[in-house]
Each structure stands twice: as structure tokens, then as C-alpha cells.
Amino acid sequence: MSEEQKRLLESKLWGIANILRGKISADDYRDYILGFIFYKYLSERQYLYANNLLETETIKDYLKLNDPELLEAIKEESLQALGYFLKPEELFASITAKGNASTETDSNYILEDLKAVLNHIEQSTMGTDSEEDFNDLFSDIDLSSNKIGRTVKARNEVVVQILNSLNSIDFRLEDIESDVLGDAYEYLIGKFAAGAGKSAGEFYTPQQVSKILAKLVSTDKEKLKSVYDPTCGSGSLLLRVAKEAQVSEFYGQELTRTTYNLARMNMILHGIHYRQFDIRQDDTLENPQHLDQRFEAIVANPPFSAHWKGDDNSLYNSDERFSQYGRLAPKTKADFAFMQHMLFQLADNGIMASVFPHGVLFRGGAEGLIRQYMIKEMNVLDAVIGLPANIFYGTSIPTCIVVLKKCRKFDDNIVFIDASSDENYIKVGNQNELRDIDVEKIIDTYRNRETLDKYSYVVSLEEIAENDYNLNIPRYVDTFEEEEPVDLDATAAEIQQLDAALKSNDTVLKAFCEELGIKAPF
The missing domain is CATH 3.40.50.150 (Vaccinia Virus protein VP39)
Incomplete structure (x- = not known):
């Protein structure tokens, strides 16, 4: 990824953060935005890894997989390689698609589904080597908080808007080094720190x-x-x-x-x-x-x-x-x-x-x-x-x-x-x-x-x-800057010149006052 592409990615990510700016404090919207970016990242890693395992299978797209045995095999491999596991219906793309449902029979309400997915990411690691690294990882994303919306409908709309915006960004994890997205993430952390005031020093x-x-x-x-x-x-x-x-x-x-x-x-x-x-x-x-x-x-x-x-x-x-x-x-x-x-x-x-x-x-x-x-x-x-x-x-x-x-x-x-x-x-x-x-x-x-x-x-x-x-x-380090020496003779001559000029001005001013018939101010 070129520097220009990287800057474009950073700009898009910061633009997504603006969805919540003005509604809640920088500390609060930081947790939601960075958390959702992380969820998308985990989903894309899971999707790419699972598709790699499915290369020799009939169904090669993990989103379409429903074979219980294959899913269990992918889960075991994922926990070893990635440290976590996401089912096809739990992937970022699946949840976002549901959030875009608009028919009378299909609701676009996703808050409970999203909450369950984030909990399951943590639960999938229980009893494994990665359990401590994923424990309570999404605990700061409170989808029932009035901070992101006064009603359930309002909160759902905000979350759907954020997920849709993120879904439009291709992280290109299969093409680029992971540290490119990581650097963009660091960029966002720095941006949040700039707006967080005193608390910024706690994390950046x-x-x-x-x-x-x-x-x-x-x-x-x-x-x-x-x-x-x-x-x-x-x-x-x-x-x-x-x-x-x-x-x-x-x-x-x-x-x-x-x-x-x-x-x-x-x-x-x-x-x-x-x-x-x-x-x-x-x-x-x-x-x-x-x-x-x-x-x-x-x-x-x-x-x-x-x-x-x-x-x-x-x-x-x-x-x-x-x-x-x-x-x-x-x-x-x-x-x-x-x-x-x-x-x-x-x-x-x-x-x-x-x-x-x-x-x-x-x-x-x-x-x-x-x-x-x-x-x-x-x-x-x-x-x-x-x-x-x-x-x-x-x-x-x-x-x-x-x-x-x-x-x-x-x-x-x-x-x-x-x-x-x-x-x-x-x-x-x-x-x-x-x-x-x-x-x-x-x-x-x-x-x-x-x-x-x-x-x-x-x-x-x-x-x-x-x-x-x-x-x-x-x-130990002398940073004192010496001032240039003052030429006292030159300074005295300059003062004398100024004094002569003042006397000359006084004479002219006095003459004007006499012509006007008013008292001179000196």
C-alpha cells in the first residue's frame, strides 16, 4: 500500500469516527470506533484463514459453509492459529448485511446479535492458550448505552451506520502487511488523544x-x-x-x-x-x-x-x-x-x-x-x-x-x-x-x-x-546566548541626534501655535 493509499485509509477511518463526534466524549467514542474496527479485522482474518482451509473442499466460501464437521475442524484450527473463532453468521459482513435489511419480514435490528457475537469471540477462547488475551476484550462497547442513542431504534441506526461505513473499506489483509492497518489504527489513537485532553496521557x-x-x-x-x-x-x-x-x-x-x-x-x-x-x-x-x-x-x-x-x-x-x-x-x-x-x-x-x-x-x-x-x-x-x-x-x-x-x-x-x-x-x-x-x-x-x-x-x-x-x-549544558556588545559611543551620538531633532520639532510646533494664537504645550 502506497503512502497515498494509507493516508486515504486513515482519512476514511477518522471520517467514521466523526459519526459519533459531538454526541459523546472522545474517550467514549474512541472505545466504540476502535472496537468495531477490531471486530472487522478479526472477521476478515477468520474469513481469509477459513477460505484457505476450504481450498480443497467443494464449498470454498466460508460465508456459505454449513457443514457441522467442517465448521468444527475450522474452529479447532482457528483457535490454534488465530486464538479465536467466528462462525460464518458471526462475521462482520453477515451482521452488517442484516443491519441493511429493509423488508417487512426481516428486521434490521442487530444490537442483540452483535452483542452475542462479541461475547462469543471471548467465549470461543475459554480453556485455550489465548483465553487471557481475549478475556473481556469488548467489555467497553456498551450497545445499550444512552450515550449513542436515546432509544433502541436510535442506537441501532447509529451502529448500523458505523458498520456500513467500515464495510465500505477494504482492509486488503490478503495483499498488504498487517502493520499498514496497524499504523492507521495508531493514527486514530493519536487523533483520539489529541481530543481527549488530560486523559490522553493515560494511553498515548x-x-x-x-x-x-x-x-x-x-x-x-x-x-x-x-x-x-x-x-x-x-x-x-x-x-x-x-x-x-x-x-x-x-x-x-x-x-x-x-x-x-x-x-x-x-x-x-x-x-x-x-x-x-x-x-x-x-x-x-x-x-x-x-x-x-x-x-x-x-x-x-x-x-x-x-x-x-x-x-x-x-x-x-x-x-x-x-x-x-x-x-x-x-x-x-x-x-x-x-x-x-x-x-x-x-x-x-x-x-x-x-x-x-x-x-x-x-x-x-x-x-x-x-x-x-x-x-x-x-x-x-x-x-x-x-x-x-x-x-x-x-x-x-x-x-x-x-x-x-x-x-x-x-x-x-x-x-x-x-x-x-x-x-x-x-x-x-x-x-x-x-x-x-x-x-x-x-x-x-x-x-x-x-x-x-x-x-x-x-x-x-x-x-x-x-x-x-x-x-x-x-x-552541564550551557545554552546561554551572549548578547552583542553595545557601542556606547555610537549610542550616545544617536541620543544626541534624537535630542537635536526633538528641539527642531519643538521650534516648528511653537511657531504654528503662535500663528493660531494658542498656547504651546511646552
Whole structure:
């Protein structure tokens, strides 16, 4: 698929989302639109897979198949290969066709049928390896909600309209790589984030920031055994890493149920086999789900300065993730708790890159002690990268990327990069945005460990210690622009010229006033 065709697909998908725009909030219509797109995707995959199995049979079109034995055989194969199963009458095309019925004998009411189909997709996986990946996957699509229509008829009409619009789009799954539709899906997620305000940060990291994090953790690696995101949102960061290196396994944890569902859909829609990903729902700090594992790459955009049970000594002082530091991160600022959690789960040959508010670089108290321990005792801090303000949806505060490594090749210095100045980004609407050239400059500077005037500085550990382990970027990267010297003699001459001109004007004005017989204003 060409870039033009891809943009056309994105435009059509966003146009479908407009059916619900204005009726309900961005958060709500996001769940319906993305859920229905996912249902169509699953249906088309099932249809293509079943037709492939029917190539040697008399009936080769799965939509026309009614042989119980063949259906059972296709079900068994589908559960193994796809992780789910849809009957011919449950396919997107079948439900949409019923929604278009207009005769007196055939009703176009499809809400109950559609609800049953979505439930059956989940039920078909019960007792199989994919059960956890499909459990409650469509729970956020409430077809009885008054949000999409005040009456049953109105709700049915809206759903039929959406399905018809989607049915007119050929996803061309048999012709194109699955990541084309996946990229369009990511485009929609980004569009929804743009309209979701503060809540956008719960599920979406801007594409260019994702690209930076992915490139950082894949430095010097073409293959990664595993990648992990402890606050995975929609899963976009995990998927972005797969564009930079071949990833064998994806792991993530997400607290919000709706976003957790979105992450699993996103994985499957990008062609990630259900056996290759393990996304869990729970609080990462309180109930980590992968604590016995270590990961080669870790990326994250944790909630900034979140509250946590940092004052619960009975629970956390004995926790391996935090106990060696002597202090817990403040209960009103969980930033370092997330950092410690990720460092604990990082493999010895791994790289962690995560976004944080600037406060982690210089705040004192418990955070200052944890920061000093990481640098002085563990020597795991590899780089600090300052980003422009206002590049995240929902917040305008400046942020930074912290890069940690357990076994550092250059273990006597830390790279500081200040990419926050005007020439390192552009303004798009209300947001600041990094360009590809800005991303590449950050990555090249990190990988080459360069000192560039007013942009980066390679700092020795001794200098960090001299600054009491304060990592505030301006301490190390001097971005001060000297003003041009003022020629005082020239300025004095200019003032004298202006004074003479004023006196001349006064003389002329005084003469006019005398002619008019009025008092001069001076």
C-alpha cells in the first residue's frame, strides 16, 4: 500500500469516527470506533484463514459453509492459529448485511446479535492458550448505552451506520502487511488523544517521543529477546520498538481496564501473535505481574508525579525493588518508584529509557538520596535528555528521558542532551512537535557520546559528585546566548541626534501655535 493509499485509509477511518463526534466524549467514542474496527479485522482474518482451509473442499466460501464437521475442524484450527473463532453468521459482513435489511419480514435490528457475537469471540477462547488475551476484550462497547442513542431504534441506526461505513473499506489483509492497518489504527489513537485532553496521557505517547525511546533501547541491537512497558497504555511504545529491532516477546502492564483492552487489540491488530505478548491489568507498583522476569529492553511513559503507598513501610521496606536504597520515593511523587521498578526488572545486557518530569533530576530529600545511590553506588545512569515543553497531550510541563544500563560500556561518564530549545522542534497547532531530524540528532548524539556546543555535554562522574548529584541539565549544558556588545559611543551620538531633532520639532510646533494664537504645550 502506497503512502497515498494509507493516508486515504486513515482519512476514511477518522471520517467514521466523526459519526459519533459531538454526541459523546472522545474517550467514549474512541472505545466504540476502535472496537468495531477490531471486530472487522478479526472477521476478515477468520474469513481469509477459513477460505484457505476450504481450498480443497467443494464449498470454498466460508460465508456459505454449513457443514457441522467442517465448521468444527475450522474452529479447532482457528483457535490454534488465530486464538479465536467466528462462525460464518458471526462475521462482520453477515451482521452488517442484516443491519441493511429493509423488508417487512426481516428486521434490521442487530444490537442483540452483535452483542452475542462479541461475547462469543471471548467465549470461543475459554480453556485455550489465548483465553487471557481475549478475556473481556469488548467489555467497553456498551450497545445499550444512552450515550449513542436515546432509544433502541436510535442506537441501532447509529451502529448500523458505523458498520456500513467500515464495510465500505477494504482492509486488503490478503495483499498488504498487517502493520499498514496497524499504523492507521495508531493514527486514530493519536487523533483520539489529541481530543481527549488530560486523559490522553493515560494511553498515548506522541509518536516522535516513542521513536526516541525505541531507538535508545535498540542501540547496537538488531534483535531483542524481550521488551517491557510497566505502564503500557495502548501498547504503542512496545510496538514502536518492534520497528527498530526484531522483538521475540512483548510484556506490559496497565492499570486502566479500557486502556488495557486497547493495548491487547493493538497488539493483535499489528499482527503480534497471542503467544508473543503478555499484557496484564493491575497496579504495577503495588501488584507487579512480571516480577520474576528480566527484560532486555524497557520503555515507559509513567504517570507524572503519581501518588502511591510510599509511606507503607510494612509493605515496601522489604520489597526487593526498593529496599536497598534506604528510602522510599515520596507518596505524592512515584516517579522514582517507577524508575526503581524498571531498573529491578532490567536484564544485565539491557537498556531502559523512560520519560519523567524534570523534578527527578534535582529534587532533594528521599529522591536525592535514591538518585545519588543509583549514580554513586550502582553507576547505572547512562544519559539524561531534556525534551521541549508542551509535547505531551494533557500537560505543558518540560520533560526528560532518563536512560539506565546495568553494564555500561562507558562507565565513567554520563551524556547530557538539551533538545528543548526552539531550533530543536516545530509548533503544530497547540503542541510542540519533534521532527525526524530532531530525533536523529538526539539519537546520534547519544550513541556517539558527543559534546556539542549549547546542545550536549559528556560529564564525568567526578563532576556529577561535585554538583551533589544534582542532574539539572543547565548545570552541564550551557545554552546561554551572549548578547552583542553595545557601542556606547555610537549610542550616545544617536541620543544626541534624537535630542537635536526633538528641539527642531519643538521650534516648528511653537511657531504654528503662535500663528493660531494658542498656547504651546511646552
